[in-house]
Amino acid sequence: MNTTVRDRWTAVRSHPTTSMLVVLLGILLCFSLLSPEAFPTPGNARSILSDAAILLVVAIGATYVIITAGIDLSVGSVLVFSSVVGAQTMERLGTGPVAIGLGLLVSVLAGAAWGALNGILVAKAQVPAFVVTLGTLGAAYGAALILTDGVDVRAVPPALVEFGSGRVLGIPTLVLTAAAVAIVAGLALSATVFGRHTYAIGANPESARRAGINVERHLIAVYAVAGLLAGLAGFMSLARYGTTTIAGQATVNLQAITAVVIGGTSLFGGSGWVLGTAIGVFIPIVLRNGFIVQGVAPYWQYIAVGSVLILAVYVDQRRRSRRLG
């Protein structure tokens, strides 16, 4: 039993996510010491958490996809498309709870449909995921523009916006939503057959196939989940901003992938963690927030995040070559 505990500790210490958690805590500590009045306050914490919530939901889907050794570049466009069809549904149906519920359903299903399309093209047509999702990145964005003529839909029910800016026990509702998604997705990944097969496909699709796993069906499901979460994130952005944000999501895909990779999920597939992705989402957001609080130009954030990203992949490659060599 003692050895098991020590092994677990060694595994935790050498886990790539652990080093990023240390980095995040270090950043939080630095900014807290530099501006003790403005940075470590409940208000600022809420602001950081709210900024992170929507990206976290998207990045969780990206975690699943990247664990299968895939990639999804389309999530930002899918988010926009889903928020557009959700908003237009509510625009037609009114402002009551039924309209909001149907709007949510339409957004989520639209996202899942784009995701399933990605999955079918990747798994059945065997087109590389990079190419497929680059294609649907353009297509979903174009479809959103056609539906709106490029003009944002602003008729979002007030009750939804109220929910989006509301708090429960002092915690913003959107943050609670994202946290709930993260917990469910994290448990599904680590403790269920679905999660186990996701890892197995990323590690070695051929051995997964020989083990009797329906690899094609599973990949379609994973991409559909990523799309569904992008759809949910689109609806959350309606609740937060009270409007669609057609032009504002161009880099969501790259932000999500950055967060996933910083969080210790390997681009080579087969390993990764939802908790790591959460840390990876927070590092850029905390940096930007801290720079703003400090009065430093927030643009430094991009340089800092870029460096952390490259470092994370470098460490992952080193780890892998040591394992295989």
Next chain:
Amino acid sequence: MTSHTPPVLEARGIVKRFGHVEALRGADFTVGQGEVVALMGDNGAGKSTLVKALSGVLQPDGGTILIQGEEVHFHNPVEAREHGVETVYQDLALADTLNPTANLFLGRELRRKGVLGRLGVLDNRAMRTKAAEVFATLNVTVRADHGAVGNLSGGQRQGVAVSRAVTWAHRVLFLDEPTAALGVQQTRNVLDMVRKVRDRGVSVVIISHSVPEVLEVADRIEVFRLGRRVAVLQAATTSALDVVAAITGAGDTTPEGADL
């Protein structure tokens, strides 16, 4: 193998073509209950193709496969496994980032009881216990809760792959060159494992190029040349030279397939 019980696995006249190349030209093959059969032959003799045909990876263009006298058609490896036929491929087919237990149960994960199980929640404890048991029985020096199998040595990885196949094989276990990449001690371990599997009543088919190894572990040797079985030798009464002669065709003074 007694004459009145049908062999556990029998192939008759298997044909497999790849374009113009005929890899198997009416190949016969027999595995008796609880037997260790060595499948030998030069490169290109059709050994691997035969194993793939008998384990559902390839579909033969002709011939019949019988399991305990009943004709079967394997459209994929899963169907072969449902008949208790397991294969350890040369590449081992492990998921390198998963631990030994996860690999052992890949595609056949145990679930918790009740509602959680229906939601797909894994019963990791039960799987770990069972895996530890299997590794102990087969003398595989791997701990069930060890990290990713990608970090294990070649012998340990082999051990995990064989343990997995043994866990699920209840009729026939195919081992495709299991010792090709191993050192002396690890080869010993694999041969010991083969005997242990046989002692559990599971027949073993081992593909190998090593004549001493085969003579040590096998009951019978079936020799292939150019896509056909050309000799069946009883290991106990066969010398290394006889085996080599059968493989190369140098001893073709005996009529081909005389004792079939």
